Amino acid sequence: MEIRVEKIRKEFDLYPALHDVSLKIESGELIALLGPSGSGKTTLLRLIAGLEQPTQGRIFFGNEDASYRSVQERNVGFVFQHYALFRHMSVLDNVAFGLKVRPKGQRPPKAEIRRRALELLDMVQLTGLEKRFPNQLSGGQRQRVALARAMAIEPKVLLLDEPFGALDAKVRKELRRWLREFHDRTGHTTVFVTHDQEEALELADRVVVMSQGKIEQVGSSDDVYDRPNSPFVFSFIGESANLPVRVEGGVVHFHGAPTGLTAQRDGEARLFFRPQDVALIEEGPGMTGPVTSSRRLAGTRIAEIELGSSQEPCHVEIEVPLEAAASNGSILSFRPTRWKLFY
């Protein structure tokens, strides 16, 4: 099921949570809504589910306008951050709930409901735990029950709100891989919200980066990491450094000195680059400054360098080879090898 969000605007008590957001999600795609808290990613997910009504704009499921359909009518599988399991029901009853509450004509017979619920539990690898109650399960198991419960209604779309947010790091990694396999096997259109960029980049076909109620960039992991289209995306995804620069006569100047980088357009700008995309240089134009601190990080060393004047120093972190002399106070010169200017 393809989902189209058209110029959605959502206001809470006149405070806008989403500004005219448009997004097209392809059928069978696994897509991540990524952003800091308050960016509107959960609101967008809830609007797609029908748990919120848009102030303006429309949402299409396929060719049907679903904007004013209730959450019951939309037939979406929604998985909540804190699982929201029914704690007075056994695992089996939780999973079967969506089928049991169907109106009489559409409800499968009892034995069939049970069979399907058990089948789903098997699919989420919880066979044998059907008689347990939610309180008797671990966090990861609860999350899988929530997923099986959402899948029971044969949803057109699967929506997950911070699905791994409440789990510890190891379980989170396992479930992440497991969800990817699950998605590839079932082929549902899946949208999940996360504030964990590693999770979004690893898991999703496409990542939607959001900030302050707007979509900043939509693209594959490579797109948003290697070709960020805004200062926000550049600094939000991965590590980055940025410096105020001035382009004069096609040459980028930092603090009045040429850096050896060239650009098409003159004017004030900010220079963005990633710590690993720099080369140390012996001579020629570049950026030079004393090392103020350095730390070992796995196979590399990160050095913090003070640039600019002592009145208004800029600190940047760059990756240096282990063998480079990067003790405190030693002077290093470097030049970014991959970089981007935002005017």
Add this chain to the structure above:
Amino acid sequence: MTSARSAARWHWKNPSVIPGFGLTLGFTLAYLTLIILIPLAALAWRSASLGWTDFLRLVLDPRTLAALRISFSTALIAAVVNVVFGVVAAWVLVRYNFPGRRIVDAVVDLPFAIPTAVAGIALTAIYAPNGLIGSLLAPLGIKVAYSPLGIVVALIAIGLPFVVRTVQPVMQEISQEVEEAAASLGASRFQTIFRVILPGLTPAILTGFALALARGIGEYGSVIFIAGNIPFVSEIAPLLIVIRLEEFDYGAATVIATVMLIISFLMLFLINFIQAWSRRRFGYEQ
């Protein structure tokens, strides 16, 4: 051997690192003994000294049986009514924000605070045949004051806060997410309430029911004003105890008290048992 012994001893050893288990348990037991157990034991002792024949004769006295029946049946009806309205009141207080919500919240506790006699007199004034509401009901042939119905009304007024105050905090805990989950699975509002929310509240509702029931059985002050106290019709057991005391018939008074005590204890024990079962069943405890 060693492990078996240490496992057996574990029950008597301090089960947590927080000290003071022995002290607090000792204090609790001593306190309960002084305040509750010794007076009740004296009661049982006194009625036991009557002998079986006298005991049975006093219990099977028609007036005593009528009074006991009225006390327990009105308390039971009032507790059931309170469960319904208490849950509704708790729902309104938890789920909606409206002007004056805090005032309503405070009003719920008033029956705890005002002297029960005052509540009884106020209710009588309103529900008497010439009272504000009583005069409207009289033409319909409904007599509230000076009838068992009046007792039920008084007990509802007295017992309401018990249900509201036990259900409210648990209801507050049920997250919006659970309701949204039910809705996203296709459940109607009705199904969400009756299949998801209310079953989750069962242990709290049972507690509220037990408290309201216990309070209703023991209630005296408000009831004697509104009941009319007609023997065999609207005379409650606690009042009959007082009447027997005024007649210096201490034997009869202790017998009625003992029977009330036994029935109440059995009922509360049963409710506690159901409650413990439902708590386990619903996975509140492992």
